[in-house]
Amino acid sequence: MSDFEKEDTVVLHDEHSEFDGETGTVTQVMETMFGDATYTVSFDEGQEQGVPADQLEAADADADADSDADADADEE
Secondary structure (H helix, E strand, O other), X not given: OOOOOXXXXXXXXXXXXXXXXXXXXXEEEXXXXXXXXXXXXXXXXXXXXXXEHHHEEEOOHHHHHHHHHHHHHHHO
16 A cells, blocks of 8 residues: 555655655556555656655645634734
8 A cells, every 4th residue: 555645745855856855746656566656756847756655755735724724813
């Protein structure tokens, strides 16, 4: 089973990638014959293919949306 699904927002952690530390979207999940998954992640400036799950972290989009909603409520 894969850790991430298509359309998930993730942060890439790969010091050898030009996208290291950037937030992107999973566009493809590829299961290997060993049951592991690798991912294709799209960024604003391109994409990274064959990314293992241990180089990805779920982006905290829900917390950002919640904090924005809280900030809006505080302004009222």
